[in-house]
Amino acid sequence: MEISGHTRPYAVLGHPIAHTLSPVMHNAAFSHLGMDAVYLAFDVLPERLMDVLPAMVSMGFGGINLTIPHKVVAFNGLSDLDISAQRLGAVNTVVIRDGSLRGFNTDGCGFLRSLEEAFHFSPTDRDVFILGCGGAGRAVAITCAAEGARHIRLADRTLTKANRVAEEIRTIAPSLALDVVTLNEAASQCRKADLAVQATSVGMKQGESSLMPDSAFREGQLACDLIYNFPETVWMRAAAAGGARTINGLGMLLHQGAEAFTLWTGVEAPVAIMRGALESALYCRPSRHTRKG
């Protein structure tokens, strides 16, 4: 990559940001397509974000990703929000057009595309179990509700968190069947679902045990662990032992990035190239196996 005065900058902003894999996949895409562009990562304090974003417009940035803790800051600070950002109450992609900023959220789309790609599965009219109601679990739950899931089962060790997500879902889809359970009751609920999603951070560290036993899964079931720092996570191992078909979170990470790429550039993202770049960064360098999501 040769950087010149013509090179178009793109960036991800977060705090902290050192863990991000977004530069790996976007720079691989730019390079593959021969685009004169570069994607960088910046550590920005949340209280400075709404000053930094307009400055990036003045500096000619082509597009911006936001990660924790900026997704909600931008949702509250940007006046122009796409339905994808309105739905999730968070912005992970900023598109710059004619000097103005528009907030999008590609996480839901990334999740749905990863299921479609791996399983030809859509949550519409299906029964979905979600373990963990933090930022990622909430996004998955709201996306499934918006897609017309028939039944959503939420589990979290902190019931107030799961109840809060349930309240949000009730406003989007009042007629959807909804259950909120503790971790103790989670295994039997998990077993009933068509799709089980693991959205806690348990399993990111080497040697951690699955929060669900093998018996929480069954033949014919699909299981998606949002963790992507191992090709097969401990939760996926339990799910596979119980008979389920499994994927990790790499597809969601990839497809949220691919959708952002297309929103910024108008060009179809080279998904296979981006996937290869992510896989080699994650799975071919042992030192990165403990990275955070």
Ligand code: NAP
């Ligand atoms: P978060 O907001 O911090 O939520 C973490 C969740 O994990 C909470 O539900 C938390 O429960 C639960 N948890 C943590 N330790 C636990 C334990 N020992 N026992 C039971 N539950 C525990 O984090 P997040 O942003 O939602 O991320 C969650 C996971 O999703 C991470 O592994 C992250 O890498 C992954 N992720 C993947 C993608 C992707 O593109 N594939 C995108 C975003 C996130 P409490 O509510 O009780 O604290």
